[in-house]
Every structure is written in structure tokens, then in C-alpha cells.
Amino acid sequence: MAVKGIPGRAVYLGTFIHSKSLEELEYLHNSAAFVDEKGAIVAIELDCDQKKAEEVLLPKLGWKKGEVTVNVAKPGQFYFPGFIDTHIHASQYPNAGIFGKSTLLDWLNTYTFPMEASLSNLTKANLVYSRVIQRTLSHGTTTASYYATIDVPATNLLADLCLSLGQRAFIGRCCMDTLSPDFYRDVSAASSLADTKATISHIASIDPTYALVSPIITPRFAPSCSSELMHSLGALQKETGLPIQTHISENKNEVKLVAEMFPDHASYTHVYDNHGLLGPKTILAHCVHLTEEEVDLIKLREAKISHCPASNSAITSGTAKVRWLLEKGIEIGLGTDMSGGYSPSILEAVRQASLVSRHVAMEGDEKTKLSMEEVLYLGTRGGAKVIGLEEKIGGFGVGMEWDAQLIGLGSVEENDFNGQLDMGAVDIFGWESWEERVAKWIYNGDDRNTLSVWVKGRLVHERKL
Amino acid sequence: MAVKGIPGRAVYLGTFIHSKSLEELEYLHNSAAFVDEKGAIVAIELDCDQKKAEEVLLPKLGWKKGEVTVNVAKPGQFYFPGFIDTHIHASQYPNAGIFGKSTLLDWLNTYTFPMEASLSNLTKANLVYSRVIQRTLSHGTTTASYYATIDVPATNLLADLCLSLGQRAFIGRCCMDTLSPDFYRDVSAASSLADTKATISHIASIDPTYALVSPIITPRFAPSCSSELMHSLGALQKETGLPIQTHISENKNEVKLVAEMFPDHASYTHVYDNHGLLGPKTILAHCVHLTEEEVDLIKLREAKISHCPASNSAITSGTAKVRWLLEKGIEIGLGTDMSGGYSPSILEAVRQASLVSRHVAMEGDEKTKLSMEEVLYLGTRGGAKVIGLEEKIGGFGVGMEWDAQLIGLGSVEENDFNGQLDMGAVDIFGWESWEERVAKWIYNGDDRNTLSVWVKGRLVHERKL
CATH class of the missing domain: 3.20.20.140 (Metal-dependent hydrolases)
Incomplete structure (x- = not known):
């Protein structure tokens, strides 16, 4: 995870969800977004795991592995536009x-x-x-x-x-x-x-x-x-x-x-x-x-x-x-x-x-x-x-800026009432489709599900867990 | 705090809020409720601090200090009917x-x-x-x-x-x-x-x-x-x-x-x-x-x-x-x-x-x-x-049962974004009246504000903080 407040080159791996149009959400799984030190998305790669990101994509961008923060969303988590x-x-x-x-x-x-x-x-x-x-x-x-x-x-x-x-x-x-x-x-x-x-x-x-x-x-x-x-x-x-x-x-x-x-x-x-x-x-x-x-x-x-x-x-x-x-x-x-x-x-x-x-x-x-x-x-x-910023924000695309939130939904198994983990009021049983997970987030989600927030590539909020 | 799941004699001290009528909430500050081992409220005393509860009220009830769990709501917290x-x-x-x-x-x-x-x-x-x-x-x-x-x-x-x-x-x-x-x-x-x-x-x-x-x-x-x-x-x-x-x-x-x-x-x-x-x-x-x-x-x-x-x-x-x-x-x-x-x-x-x-x-x-x-x-x-239980639950009164929740609202000072304490989405600045605190709870409160829950005197839920 990036040090809070200091933007730098970063790659984000996992599921990305954003609006393709008014009527359609796009679900991009196993994908990667590459964000430069100015907070701009310079590449989005589908079917891309960490190995491919580091071994194929970084050299293509001329980025060195040690200089890049790698963020991996856990299974079930997803990146959503801010x-x-x-x-x-x-x-x-x-x-x-x-x-x-x-x-x-x-x-x-x-x-x-x-x-x-x-x-x-x-x-x-x-x-x-x-x-x-x-x-x-x-x-x-x-x-x-x-x-x-x-x-x-x-x-x-x-x-x-x-x-x-x-x-x-x-x-x-x-x-x-x-x-x-x-x-x-x-x-x-x-x-x-x-x-x-x-x-x-x-x-x-x-x-x-x-x-x-x-x-x-x-x-x-x-x-x-x-x-x-x-x-x-x-x-x-x-x-x-x-x-x-x-x-x-x-x-x-x-x-x-x-x-x-x-x-x-x-x-x-x-x-x-x-x-x-x-x-x-x-x-x-x-x-x-x-x-x-x-x-x-x-x-x-x-x-x-x-x-x-x-x-x-x-x-x-x-x-x-x-x-x-x-x-x-x-x-x-x-x-x-x-x-x-x-x-x-x-x-x-x-x-x-x-x-x-x-x-x-x-x-x-x-x-x-x-x-x-x-x-x-x-x-x-x-x-x-x-607000006239549709070229920059509101979705994920090359040339846009990394204004995003990482969403995590509590699972029935992990979110233990007897433990310390409070992942919010959403309960995922495991059988839900992605569309159903998003519906559950909309209707019972809250700030507990917003795990990290970035603006222009800078980490500006992170939930303590 | 009582051991979860085991009811016993208890006294609850602090602010109590409940409905007096459809139109009116009653705010009882510095008060005490005495609950017996069956979960029944046997006494409610106004103007009662811990000292008075222990030295005056317990002897009156024939209860020994060591046998009674004493719960003290912190300033700003309040007991509300379940x-x-x-x-x-x-x-x-x-x-x-x-x-x-x-x-x-x-x-x-x-x-x-x-x-x-x-x-x-x-x-x-x-x-x-x-x-x-x-x-x-x-x-x-x-x-x-x-x-x-x-x-x-x-x-x-x-x-x-x-x-x-x-x-x-x-x-x-x-x-x-x-x-x-x-x-x-x-x-x-x-x-x-x-x-x-x-x-x-x-x-x-x-x-x-x-x-x-x-x-x-x-x-x-x-x-x-x-x-x-x-x-x-x-x-x-x-x-x-x-x-x-x-x-x-x-x-x-x-x-x-x-x-x-x-x-x-x-x-x-x-x-x-x-x-x-x-x-x-x-x-x-x-x-x-x-x-x-x-x-x-x-x-x-x-x-x-x-x-x-x-x-x-x-x-x-x-x-x-x-x-x-x-x-x-x-x-x-x-x-x-x-x-x-x-x-x-x-x-x-x-x-x-x-x-x-x-x-x-x-x-x-x-x-x-x-x-x-x-x-x-x-x-x-x-x-x-x-549900036909108005004699037992829904408010606080002698003869009723202790079905209650302890509500705590986050204060701007205590609820630090950089710390571990997550008291929910309500922010109390300190100048709010009690009515305004309740309004804030209604409109931005959630399960994070429900710190403890009792049914029939038994502690059935407690938030881990």
C-alpha cells in the first residue's frame, strides 16, 4: 500500500467496476491499471495478474519494479470511481x-x-x-x-x-x-x-x-x-x-x-x-x-x-x-x-x-x-x-486521472461479531453474483466499505482495520 | 460491564431517553435503573449517581454491592429502549x-x-x-x-x-x-x-x-x-x-x-x-x-x-x-x-x-x-x-423488562480518522442540544452507535471497540 499522501507510480490489480453508459456497468476482472506519478492512468490491461504486470507491462512502460507501488485488491473487493x-x-x-x-x-x-x-x-x-x-x-x-x-x-x-x-x-x-x-x-x-x-x-x-x-x-x-x-x-x-x-x-x-x-x-x-x-x-x-x-x-x-x-x-x-x-x-x-x-x-x-x-x-x-x-x-x-471533468474523472480509462475508491464487502465468514473486524452492514454469503454484490453495497453499504480513497493518484483516506 | 450472556442484578446509571407519548420523548439525566436477575426493572431513581445508587438504593432493595453489576453510561451516551x-x-x-x-x-x-x-x-x-x-x-x-x-x-x-x-x-x-x-x-x-x-x-x-x-x-x-x-x-x-x-x-x-x-x-x-x-x-x-x-x-x-x-x-x-x-x-x-x-x-x-x-x-x-x-x-x-407487550417493553418503567440499547455518538474530538476508534458516521461537535443529538443519531446513525444491547436483562450484543 502506498504511503498516505505521497503519490507515485502505482499499479492497481484486481476487479474494476465503472459505468460504461447510463444503463450499463462494466465489470473488469483480473485487470490492471497503471498510474503515473502525476496521477494519470497510462495503461489499463485486461487479463493481467501481478506477474504479467511486473514482467511484461512495467518494462513496456519503461518503469522499474522497485519504483512502483503494487496494490492488489483481494478477491471480492473492487475498485470503483470516486x-x-x-x-x-x-x-x-x-x-x-x-x-x-x-x-x-x-x-x-x-x-x-x-x-x-x-x-x-x-x-x-x-x-x-x-x-x-x-x-x-x-x-x-x-x-x-x-x-x-x-x-x-x-x-x-x-x-x-x-x-x-x-x-x-x-x-x-x-x-x-x-x-x-x-x-x-x-x-x-x-x-x-x-x-x-x-x-x-x-x-x-x-x-x-x-x-x-x-x-x-x-x-x-x-x-x-x-x-x-x-x-x-x-x-x-x-x-x-x-x-x-x-x-x-x-x-x-x-x-x-x-x-x-x-x-x-x-x-x-x-x-x-x-x-x-x-x-x-x-x-x-x-x-x-x-x-x-x-x-x-x-x-x-x-x-x-x-x-x-x-x-x-x-x-x-x-x-x-x-x-x-x-x-x-x-x-x-x-x-x-x-x-x-x-x-x-x-x-x-x-x-x-x-x-x-x-x-x-x-x-x-x-x-x-x-x-x-x-x-x-x-x-x-x-x-x-x-462539473465539466468527464475527460478526467468518473470512470477508468487511459488518459483519465486516478480518482478511485477500493470497496470491500464483509463476508459472513470473515466479519465475525465476536472479533475485531467490522466490515460494515453488508453480508456476503458467497453465492451472490457481482451484480448482486453491487446491489448489496448500494443498499446496505456505508463508509466502512470504502477501504481506500485516492485522488489524482494520491492516497487520501484509508480505513484502519 | 456484565459478562455477555449471563444475566444478574444490575444497575444502569446515566441518561435514559424513551417515549413518554407519541409526541414526546422523555430525557432522564443522572438517573439509575435497577434490574433484577430475571431482567425486570425494580426501581428507577432520578438524580442518582453511583454513590447514591450503591449507598442508598441497593440497601433499600436488599441487594449487596458485590452482587450487582454497575453499568455507567459515559457523558453523551444514553440508554434507549430496544x-x-x-x-x-x-x-x-x-x-x-x-x-x-x-x-x-x-x-x-x-x-x-x-x-x-x-x-x-x-x-x-x-x-x-x-x-x-x-x-x-x-x-x-x-x-x-x-x-x-x-x-x-x-x-x-x-x-x-x-x-x-x-x-x-x-x-x-x-x-x-x-x-x-x-x-x-x-x-x-x-x-x-x-x-x-x-x-x-x-x-x-x-x-x-x-x-x-x-x-x-x-x-x-x-x-x-x-x-x-x-x-x-x-x-x-x-x-x-x-x-x-x-x-x-x-x-x-x-x-x-x-x-x-x-x-x-x-x-x-x-x-x-x-x-x-x-x-x-x-x-x-x-x-x-x-x-x-x-x-x-x-x-x-x-x-x-x-x-x-x-x-x-x-x-x-x-x-x-x-x-x-x-x-x-x-x-x-x-x-x-x-x-x-x-x-x-x-x-x-x-x-x-x-x-x-x-x-x-x-x-x-x-x-x-x-x-x-x-x-x-x-x-x-x-x-x-x-405485539401485545406494552406492559413489558418499549420504554423504561418499574415492572417492565430491561430490553435496552446503549447508544454512543462519535465526537469530532474522539473519533479520530487517524486512530482506531470508529464511532460511526455521526459527528457531535459538543454544542448540540440533546434533541439535536437524537436527530443526528436518527439520520446518520447506524449499528456502530449501538454499543450494547440487552434483552430481559441479558447482555446479547456488545460492540468491540
Whole structure:
């Protein structure tokens, strides 16, 4: 096993599972992936054991055996692409699970704004942000698109921590100059823009090519942004080419509020479009109550969608019609939306995406159900497309980067209740097919099954056993 | 800590949390529970530390200090009543999480009947049943109402294992003489009755007063039972006074099928009622698509309901209208319905009951949402009422029995990612109220938070840390 934190040339041997398409998982057994010191996959070889890897493949690559870390997955274990969380509020982590009977607008005022405001205390921000990065890595999240807070130093700290702990991340300073509490709002559109630029400059100074950590322009959502602010952020996007993230059409009262606040715009989606915020690099979280006209506009602009099923159920927002959105040809990924969503785990979002699609099906159309292949696609390749990194991450392929997790499932024999080994809540009896093993992981798996996590070839989390 | 498996006099010190009513959790801090060698709670003392317990209370009880095991919950830990699973198929455990896109009737034929049939192999049955008992105990389930299979020796084995592993259980041999595959059905109503009686006799021989393990009469569901079989099981109930468990109105196609098979009965509920199967000791699982007339009949007969939210979502059965059923005055508990439900954990059922009630609310009525107090009630006191043991279990009180779990939540400080301690996915920062700690447990907790489990005073599970 590689020394934690130090990337180097490595070969990974065993079973690899990843999405071939929305509908299909590919199972590659007895295979090998060769990863260079920059974290790039330089070769994938089928039918390749350790002997062949060392004696045939390494010489072909011009690599010497002693320089290469050899990782061998045990029988039953498999490498899976790291999860991609396309929508998560780092600053809300301490509230995970705390939401009572609230819905969006009272949830913001009761739980969320006070917590976010409190993170201007950098000691607290350091504690919370360190923890959320460690936690999400432990759940297999190799890439996260984070909302921080309005605070520049705390937001910069989140970027610093992602870089040092090795998580691929998009860091968004929340822009919000309207309809927010006095203790937690940007004082003006101008200051909001200036503070956003300050965070962009900081990130450019620590990761100049945005190889691991990138800024993302983050108008919180239309109700908390003045038209002036949104116009200036739209212009900033045009100038910088940076991605944008925001919320849309999560809750019916929110949709009504936007209609009242922006009476001259044809719809919520048009509000963003008319401010230059709707484009191929825009991530729209939720999309629960969109009209067909709005969906068509999103498709036209090639904007992307972050589906947040756990959140939509927990704070009673509604059910996103994922099948419909997929059939419209829009790219969709998964978001935990923690702490609107109660869990920082994309595996939980995968599970909830499956269940929510069944709730949509209960309304009459069986075709809306998502298969396990489809929900895993959304959590990996789908997410990669949403954040514009589909050439690099979300699956295994030559030229892509090694963002991966090693999954191990407990066997009935090994996972002894009287012993020390706790391999989690999944029990493998031994007769299960690979498809059934994956199903068991989806429905009863948790962070105990994520044994090791790598980002860009660097080992960033390892379970102690 | 008590020696595992050997009950004796014990005192438990610390925080106790249990349901005072459907709407209210009671938090008892610095308290003590005194449990005798039979597992009965003989005293509960508020404002009681170890010194007071030993110097004042023990002499009052006439107990000597050296004879009593003293258990002290650490700060932040709490005792909670053991969970009660009012509907679980022990024989389907190996299929947990495996259900594809199926719904009830094809799910039965594809996954369920073949697995159940295979457990006539006693070696396999021993493996599966031992495991499901250990697993459910590890999740805090102190009482389970089990469906086994049609096989008498395997069903008897499940009873033996519950007794030896110390889980309070109701053991049901599945009765099914109709519309089931040739390889898995009772050959006649008469043989089904005789086999049921054989299991009852066996359980009476190993636990004559049904102190821990009791038989439960189990017509699988109306579509798999002939009228003759249901009449004979109704008569058996009258004769023995034993409880009954069955399924009802889970899936729309099932409801249609019953209407076709039993055209002379006014409804699905009337089918059971007309066969003497609907009474105060009847547990009806699911109740998703009942008409108001049926609900009123259930109330009239004082039958009970097992709500199985994870199952209803997973196999797309529908959403049970729990608020409506509660307002009708019917007693309701939770069931995992594993493996229609993917998880053997009642904590997961608690979480899913909360989420499903929000899906019901999305249809328009906010009042249908269940609070965390309500879902925990359903998993403990509600379940106790459903199985007729509300005087004994489901909460803490003098005269009740010590069926309990010790819950510990990870703190950000202690639960070190670099160390060996894995206290689960909950992170307590230290500023949370007790209500917020419980919310965090509900939404991100798992078996790692269930540190110790007792049934009738006996330590039956302990997490290795």
C-alpha cells in the first residue's frame, strides 16, 4: 500500500467496476491499471495478474519494479470511481440531520443562516471544514462542489484544506445581498463581487492551474441576489470562464417568491438566463418544480443539473423527475445538498435517488424508476459531466486521472461479531453474483466499505482495520 | 460491564431517553435503573449517581454491592429502549438489497420463493438465521416478529437460535397452500395446519411460558391461502390465543388479485375478518392501499398495523398514510420487512418512516409529516403495543423488562480518522442540544452507535471497540 499522501507510480490489480453508459456497468476482472506519478492512468490491461504486470507491462512502460507501488485488491473487493458530489454546503455540516419539520425558507432562517454566519470564526471554520473534507473522503467523495459562506478568509481556508487534504474541489463563496438576515449578507452587490474576486485570486495563488481546487461562482439563489449582483456575476463568468453553481426550483414557495421578486422574467430559469448565469458551465441544484419550457431552456443553454434526493425528501421539497430530465438530454449528477440533505454520503444519495425515482413511479409511470446502474452513473460519470471533468474523472480509462475508491464487502465468514473486524452492514454469503454484490453495497453499504480513497493518484483516506 | 450472556442484578446509571407519548420523548439525566436477575426493572431513581445508587438504593432493595453489576453510561451516551421489528422475514436475509426494479408479485417469484425454499437445507438455515439474529441484535432490535419458511425443522431452528442468542421473538411458520410455486407450498390446508401446530409444540417445549420466544400464526397473505386454510388458522387462533401476522394491501395488483380470488368478500380486510383472522392480536403488515371502510373495520377489531416504509419505497408499493391511521386510533409499529425492505435495521425504518411521511405531505397535507419523536415511538412503544407487550417493553418503567440499547455518538474530538476508534458516521461537535443529538443519531446513525444491547436483562450484543 502506498504511503498516505505521497503519490507515485502505482499499479492497481484486481476487479474494476465503472459505468460504461447510463444503463450499463462494466465489470473488469483480473485487470490492471497503471498510474503515473502525476496521477494519470497510462495503461489499463485486461487479463493481467501481478506477474504479467511486473514482467511484461512495467518494462513496456519503461518503469522499474522497485519504483512502483503494487496494490492488489483481494478477491471480492473492487475498485470503483470516486464519487462526485455536485452540490454540498461545507458550512452546514454541523447541522447534518437537524432539520425538524421545516421546509426550505424557514429551514434557512432557523438552522442554516446562523450556522453559516458563525463560521466567520476561523477556529470554528477550521474544525468544521477539516471535518467535512475528512468525512466526505471517508465516504468515497473524491470531488465536491462546495458552497462555503460569504466570509472570504473562511472560504479561502476551505480551499487551503481541500488542497492539503487532497480532495478535488470547487469552492464557492456564497453571494447574497438581498432578503437575508442583517447578520449574514453581503453589504452590496459591489462588495459581493469584490469578495468573490478575492477568493478567486486566493485559489489562483495556491493552485494556479486549478489542477485540484477551482473557484466556482456562487450566487446563492435568485431570492437572495439583487439583479445588479447577478448581472455582475454573469459578467464575471464571461470574463473568467469559471463554472457557476446555484439553486433553482427546489420548493413551491420559493418558486412563488421568485415570481414575485422578478415579475418581468418569464420564469425562474429565465431569471438566471437573463442575467447571463445560464450556460454550459452552470450547475443547477434541485430542479424539482420546473416547467417544460424551463427544462427546454436549460437544455438549450446546455446547463447541468444536480439532483439532491435526500434533501428533497427530508425538507419536503418534492420529487425531481429525473427520468424526464434525462430523456430531455440534460446531464445530471448527484448532490448530497448537506445539510438540507442529512447525509454527507453520495452512496446515500445514490440509494435515495433510487427510492425517490420509485416515489415518482408511484404516481403512475413505472418507466421513471432508476436502475442501480443508472444511480451509480449519476454519482460518478454523470457528476463528472456536470462539473465539466468527464475527460478526467468518473470512470477508468487511459488518459483519465486516478480518482478511485477500493470497496470491500464483509463476508459472513470473515466479519465475525465476536472479533475485531467490522466490515460494515453488508453480508456476503458467497453465492451472490457481482451484480448482486453491487446491489448489496448500494443498499446496505456505508463508509466502512470504502477501504481506500485516492485522488489524482494520491492516497487520501484509508480505513484502519 | 456484565459478562455477555449471563444475566444478574444490575444497575444502569446515566441518561435514559424513551417515549413518554407519541409526541414526546422523555430525557432522564443522572438517573439509575435497577434490574433484577430475571431482567425486570425494580426501581428507577432520578438524580442518582453511583454513590447514591450503591449507598442508598441497593440497601433499600436488599441487594449487596458485590452482587450487582454497575453499568455507567459515559457523558453523551444514553440508554434507549430496544427496537421492536414488527415485520421481518428472517429467511430472506441473504437477499437484503437485491430487488432490482421488481414489484411485489414478481419480486416474490424472482427472488423470494427460491431463497425461502432453499432454507429447507438446515445447514444453510442455521447460517442464515444465526446471522439475521446477530445482525438485528447489533442494530438494536431486541424483539422481532419473524416470518420463517414453510419448513418445520428450519422454523424450529429459528426459534432455538433466538432462545440461545437471547432475542425476544415471535416465530411464524409461513402458511401457503395456494398460488405458490410447486417447489414451495404447503401440499394442503390440513398439512399446513398440522405443520403449524408442530412448530407451536416445539416452541412450547423449549420456552413453555413463551417468556422469550413465542409462536405466531402466519397465513402468508390471502393470495397464497385457501379459504379452508384461513378458516382453520382462524380457529387455531381462537383455540390457542396466539397472535397472528399477515400482509395486507401492500400493492395495487395484489389488491386486485384478492378481489378476483375472493369475489364474495367486501374487501381484502373482510377476507381476513370473515375467516376469523382479524382481531386484537392480529398484526397487519403494510396497509398502503386500504379504503376508509377497511380502516374502520381494522379499528373496530382492534387489529394492529406494521408500517414498513423502506419496503414500500423499495419495491414501489406506495406510501402508507400513517397520520391518517394514527388519527383513526389504530396502534402502529415499524417493520423492516426485510428483504422487501433492504435493511434489517429499525433505525433505518425510523428514518424511512420520517421520509415517507414527507412524501405523503408532498401530496398536499403538511400535517402528515411525522416528527422524530413520533417515528421513534413507532419503533419502540408503538411496536410493543402492536405485539401485545406494552406492559413489558418499549420504554423504561418499574415492572417492565430491561430490553435496552446503549447508544454512543462519535465526537469530532474522539473519533479520530487517524486512530482506531470508529464511532460511526455521526459527528457531535459538543454544542448540540440533546434533541439535536437524537436527530443526528436518527439520520446518520447506524449499528456502530449501538454499543450494547440487552434483552430481559441479558447482555446479547456488545460492540468491540
